[in-house]
Each structure stands twice: as C-alpha cells, then as structure tokens.
Amino acid sequence: MKKFLEANTYFWQGNGACAEAALAAGCRFFAGYPITPANEIAEYLSKRLPQVGGIAIQMEDELASIGAVVGASWTGNKAMTATSGPGFDLMQETIGWAFMTETPCVIVDVQRAGPSTGQATKCGQGDVMQSRWGTHGDYSAIALSPNSVQEMFELTIKAFNLAEKYRTPVVLLADEVIAHMRERIILPSQESIEIINRRKPKPNEKAFFGLEEVPPMPSVGEGFNAAVTGSTHNEYGIRFTADPTVHKQLVERLNSKIQNHAEEIADMETYNTDDCQIGIVSFGCTSRAIYEAVENAEAKGIKTGYIRLKTIWPFPEKAIKQLAETAKKIIVPEMNLRQIFYEVQRVASRFTEVVPLNKIGGGELITPEELFRKIQESVKNG
C-alpha cells in the first residue's frame, strides 16, 4: 500500500473523505475530542496519520485540542481538529487567539441540531453565524460549506490552502447529513491536487506580524526568535496593550487581509442567475434539494436560478447583488431560523424581496417538494 490512495472512484462517507483530504493537503497533526457527528474524522486520522509520519492525539477536551493544533502549526506543520456545535463553542477563545496570532489551521465543524446538546445525532445548520462571529472582537472569518462527499474532499483541501495563503484559521462548516452519507467520490491523483504552503521569512526578516498584508510566518526552532502573542502586538510581536494606533493597525489588517480578497475567495455553483424570475440561495445539505425543485419549476414554465454557496464567509456580496438585480424574489432555504436569510436580505433587499424557508427539528431535510411549493407560492403572490 502506498501513502496516498490511488486516483480512482470510491464509495465513501463524508467524514472519511474529509480525513483523507486532510492527508492529501499535507496535514500532519490532528487533535480532537470525541463528539457526534464528527468522530469518524478522528478515528480515520488516528489510523492514517501515523502511516504518513503524522500524529493524531485525543486530548482531554476541545480547549486542549485546538490549543495543540495551534501549537503544532507554529512548528511549520499543517494541523486540524474536528468537532460539532458544543465542542466548537469550547474552541472559540483559542480560535480568536489563532486569528490574532495569524496561525493557519483548519477547524471542521460537523453541524448538529443546537442550541446546547440539542439533538446530537440530527442534522442542523445553526452554526452559520458562530463560524463568523464565534469569538469576541473584530475579525474576518473564512468558512466553507460542502454539499457532497466529493466536496468534503475538495473543500477540505481548499480550507488548508486558504488557511496557509491568508495565515488564518478556516472553518469547514459541514453538517451531519453530508458527513455521514455515503456516495461516489472521484479521487484525483495526488500530483494533480494544488497545494498551497505558507510563505516563510527570509533569514534576516523580523516582521512576522505586519508591514505586509499577509506577513511571512516563521516556525519555532528555526532561529527567528519569534514572539507570538494574542495580546495586541506590533509587527515584531512585541506587546502594546495600551497603544491605540498599534491596536487599530493590527485589527484593521486582520480584517482587510480577508475582506480585500472576498471576491477571490468566493466559490459557488450558479445556474441561470442572470435570467430568472425566482432565485434561490442555498448551501450545505439543504442545497441538495434545489436541483429537483428547479427542474420541476422549469417544467411549469417558471424561470428559476440559484446560487449554491461553497464559501459562506466572507459573504459573496457581489454575486448575491447580481442575482437580486435579476430575480423578482429570492428564496433562502436553510435548516435554522434565518441565519443566511438575513445576510441575503442585507445585500438584496434594496433590489428584490427575500423569502425565508426554514425547517428545524429531528434532522429532517427540506425536501425538493417543499422548495418547489415555495417557488410556486412566491410566483403566485407576485
């Protein structure tokens, strides 16, 4: 057996695809704590990581897991953790620390129905805002939303690439349905996968926290004498906890280094967005209903288009605005009580009406039939 699986067609579970993708992306450290419905990622990596010379360790809680991941990243290795809502809650403070210290890492949040312990084995999409605003203070987040086993693979690799490129934590915002379902996946060859690695400093460089939009990142033990801190610091990592200018410069750069590249980061699947009567904005498991619903609507002569978000954060405002300028109404189906809806409304309400379609409880998906009915209703109500 080789280190990496051969390019071929497989029948896999979403969580397994995510774990194998982590290896392909170059991840060599995983730390996690048991939680449904993310466990398969930890189990898979506990077997596979040592085979490629990496480390998988179960820590005493989620705080320790994300702490070890951030520590591992400062050794120059790619590192990841996987969890679900309650564990994602516990990680938030350290995720904030990773934002502030500009540490690349990947956090997989396999969403289940919250709040609190909620319905541990049932699907939900209630962590959308948490993946954007989970930790305190001002920062800009990147979150990706897969809707198939194939995308669990592809977007995990993308998550590592974005983390390395922008020196930031990236959330893979999966959900129970996508993580646990099994379907066909076409695995590319290792050589054909684009891998991005963080930029390293030149021997005499000293500014690891400023001067450039995304500064170079040293590793510990390389002689750079890096001073890393989550407190406000200047470009050399020295604490300035009372200086308004240093704080403003740092926090604004942490935001702009993501926001200035929002369009470049934005990734989505679109259909008929420039010529539709009804538009749909969807993501994750819910978006699997749009294909059949659109087909049915078109059979009835309703011109329907959609945007399926693969990147939720930064929010792809430009694409949503274009859809809003075309569609008479935009429907936003999601398994929560209006989290992406308000984002779409924020961008689109000047141009068009935005209609929510929400379903929570018992992990039941929004069906194509329900979405089709909403499309018909929206046309009728005019």
Add this chain to the structure above:
Amino acid sequence: MGEPFSIRKYLRPIPLPFCPGCGGLTVMSEFLRAIHESGHENLSKFVFCSGIGCSSWIPSPHFIADSVHTLHGRSIPVATGIKLLRPDLNVVVFGGDGDIVGIGLSHFIHAARRNIDILVIMVNNMIYGMTGGQVAPTTPFKTKTTTTPYGSFEHPLDAARLAVTAGASYVARWTTAHPNELKKSMKSAIEMKGFRFIEAVSQCPTAFGRRVGFKDAREMLKWFKENAVQIEQAKKLSEEDLAEKIVVGEFVQKQRPTLVETIYNVIGEAQKNIEKS
C-alpha cells in the same frame, strides 16, 4: 567554565513589567542562571510557552527565544502540540498558580499522566496578582483577599503532590527564599525527559503581602524561610503540624516512558506495516 553569567545575554533590551519586590524576577534570573550553568550560551534550543498572568511575562517577550504567549490556562496544550512535532526542542512552560492549577488544571493533570516531555515552572504567588488580588486555588485558608473580604473559606490545592500522583517524572518545590536550590532543581529538570514540574512559591508584595500585613518583600521571604519544611522532615510530621507550612524539596525523580517515546514508537510501527502491505 565559559564566560561568566550575564543575564542580559538572554534578554531583549526592553523594560521588565514587574512590580518592585516581585518574586517573578528571582524565578527569571535563577532559570537563566540554570540555563547558563547547563552550558547553553543562548536559547536557540528552547521554545517557551506561557499563559496569562504576571509570571507568563517572564519569557514573553523578554527571552531572546521563540516565545508563544497563549491564552489563560492553555499553555500546556500548546506546548504539547509543539513538543510532539519538534521533539528535538526543549519546551518550557512558565505560568502562575491561577494559570496552571486554576483555569488550566485539567491540562496539567493530563500532561503529567501522558508524561509529555515538557518542563512546567509554576510561580505560585497564592493570588491572582495581575487582576488585583483575588482569591486563588492556592490561597491559604482564611486569607483576606479582594474577593474573600472575610477570609478565604476554601482550602488550597497542593500542586506538587498532585503532579506526583498524576505521574510526573520530576517534581520539586522551592520558594524564592531558596534561590540556589531552585536553580539546582531547574538544572536537573532541564536535562531530564518526561513531564517535569517545578513549583516556585513566590512573593507578591503588591496584591498579597500588602493586604495580609507584610511590610515588604523581605518580610515575605522571611515568612517563606521560617515556614519551609524539607520534604524528608515533613514525612515525620502530621497533617496538622504541616497545615501552615510549605513543604520544599524534590518530591519525585523517576524514569518512565514519555509521550514522545511512545507516540513515535506508534508512528514507526504504522509506517513499517504500511510498507509491508
């Protein structure tokens, strides 16, 4: 012997943040003396992790070294992640009592259980000093603090004994009134593998001493000296006799498989098996 000891060699030329009379400075200088006497001319083979609290500022950013200043209580997991991927580096954690055995207690116990190869130096000032003198898990019974104005109604934790129970390879406790012994323990610990824990009972004249009636740091050091009991002697005394005392000395020094050893064994086996299949 090489050059004479100069503390400046290891420190960035920026002002230190400690109050006059702070015991943290003794811990800092004894540690750097131990580094010097162990033959390290610089700190290039070390990584320092610390959390939040006055003593976390001992290494960060003052040591000319890689220093990772983490969150309150989380220095040990971060140090664990670093050590596992860079087993060649000496990973040293500095933290206060609140950081290590208050908010971060679970990590402390599990790190000792795993026997992860890091050295944890806990500066125990028996108070939350940075935030203004609130009661800590190490504050002596009946002590008046800003959040126990009638005296603490809780009993303090014995971190050194806990570390022994949890499986640490090396445990020692001294006070800042025992700088030489502290330095010797640091030297021993630097050269060992596994989880090593040194507790330095330290004076905080600003947020502790001042409020409980000590005139200055010197009075507090006198109190440490008078109340310190060597561990061999303590074995002969009853719990009641030891209630107000500080037991000092080396609590344990032993060899058992460390996490770095066991985890890299697993990696070796897994890679051998995959090559065979």
